[in-house]
Amino acid sequence: MATSPKKRRTLRSRFEKTPSGPPRLRIIAATIGPGKAQLLEQIQQTGSISKAARAMGMSYVRAWQLVEALNSAFREPLVASDTGGTRGGGSHLTPTGERALTLYLRLRDHSLRAGHRDLQALHRLLRAE
Amino acid sequence: MATSPKKRRTLRSRFEKTPSGPPRLRIIAATIGPGKAQLLEQIQQTGSISKAARAMGMSYVRAWQLVEALNSAFREPLVASDTGGTRGGGSHLTPTGERALTLYLRLRDHSLRAGHRDLQALHRLLRAE
Numbered sequence: 001m002a003t004s005p006k007k008r009r010t011l012r013s014r015f016e017k018t019p020s021g022p023p024r025l026r027i028i029a030a031t032i033g034p035g036k037a038q039l040l041e042q043i044q045q046t047g048s049i050s051k052a053a054r055a056m057g058m059s060y061v062r063a064w065q066l067v068e069a070l071n072s073a074f075r076e077p078l079v080a081s082d083t084g085g086t087r088g089g090g091s092h093l094t095p096t097g098e099r100a101l102t103l104y105l106r107l108r109d110h111s112l113r114a115g116h117r118d119l120q121a122l123h124r125l126l127r128a129e
Numbered sequence: 130m131a132t133s134p135k136k137r138r139t140l141r142s143r144f145e146k147t148p149s150g151p152p153r154l155r156i157i158a159a160t161i162g163p164g165k166a167q168l169l170e171q172i173q174q175t176g177s178i179s180k181a182a183r184a185m186g187m188s189y190v191r192a193w194q195l196v197e198a199l200n201s202a203f204r205e206p207l208v209a210s211d212t213g214g215t216r217g218g219g220s221h222l223t224p225t226g227e228r229a230l231t232l233y234l235r236l237r238d239h240s241l242r243a244g245h246r247d248l249q250a251l252h253r254l255l256r257a258e
Contacts, residue, residue, distance in 0.1 A: 026157040029244065030251045033155075075256050100254055107247035114243035115158065118236035122159045125229055127204050 024126075025119050027111050031073045032104045036066055040093060040101045043067075043079055047090045067091075074100065153255075154248050156240050160202045161233045165195055169222060169230045172196075172208055176219045196220075203229065 026034055042052030053063035071077040078097030082090040093101065112119075155163055171181030182192035200206040207226030211219040222230065241248075 024159050026155075026162075027240070027244075028155040028157070029248055030153050030255050032251070073256060074254050076254075096254055100251060103247045103251045103254075107244040107251065110243040110247070111156070111240035114239040115156075115236040118232045118239070119158055122161070122229060122232040122236065125203050125205075125225055125232075126159050127202060 024123060025112060025115065027108045029104055029107050030100075031070070032100065036070060037101065037104050037108070039063060039066055040070075040078065040097060043091055044093050044098070044101065047082075047092055049079070049091045153252060154241060154244060156237045158233055158236055159229075160199070161229065165199060166230060166233050166237070168192060168195055169199075169207065169226060172220055173222050173227070173230065176211075176221055178208070178220045 032040075038056060039052055039058070042055050043049060046052050046055065049063050049067060050060050053060045056063075067079045071079060074096060076096040077094055078100055079091050080094050080097075082092060161169075167185060168181055168187075171184050172178060175181050175184065178192050178196060179189050182189045185192075196208045200208060203225060205225040206223055207229055208220050209223050209226075211221060
């Protein structure tokens with residue numbers, strides 16, 4: 001991870017915060033957690049693993065490792081590389097990748113909503129930082 | 130962790146499986162995840178950190194580290210040591226510890242129920258092990 005602690009904290013809290021609840025809930029479903037989900041979203045948006053890595057303040061090597069871990073965990077790859085054409089070198093989500101990301105995000109949002117009240121109560125027991 | 134991979138897998142999958150859904154969902158709320166929640170439950174049941182550690186196939190040192198991490202993260206300790214009396218040396222959950230465990234377990238169950246359908250769909254995309 002070629003990123004400063006401060007930068008990472010900012011990215012993480014932004015990603016985990018939702019309009020319906022406070023942060024501090026991490027949902028990891030079928031190997032996909034907040035970091036991999038954000039990486040998939042960034043690849044979807046930028047069409048490039050290196051751009052996605054840069055946007056997250058993550059090294060290219062680390063991003064590749066996460067993509068390879070995802071691709072080998074699922075029946076079909078979630079991320080595929082574009083070959084040929086003038087835009088060679090890019091990457092995109094496969095239909096399975098789109099589906100997995102959609103499922104994860106919906107699962108996360110439903111869980112956050114269902115656990116919102118208890119999470120807030122638990123949060124109030126924590127030492128203030 | 131002084132335990133074999135097989136033992137740990139068994140404990141983990143038993144803990145994460147619920148009647149309403151398949152495993153492979155990890156909920157980490159306010160620093161409490163499946164491992165710490167299970168440790169708190171075991172301390173609650175056995176009245177002893179060392180017995181709890183043994184029941185989980187975890188080293189005593191590791192169990193203490195987790196208890197100390199929990200105690201320092203919350204405003205009040207979640208686990209306290211019994212002093213004096215004939216049962217000296219035991220430990221128990223404080224009222225805050227009981228409350229935090231209850232909140233975590235309820236939050237986890239509500240999240241599992243809310244995400245059940247999407248988790249199953251995500252699960253079907255995974256490579257069979």
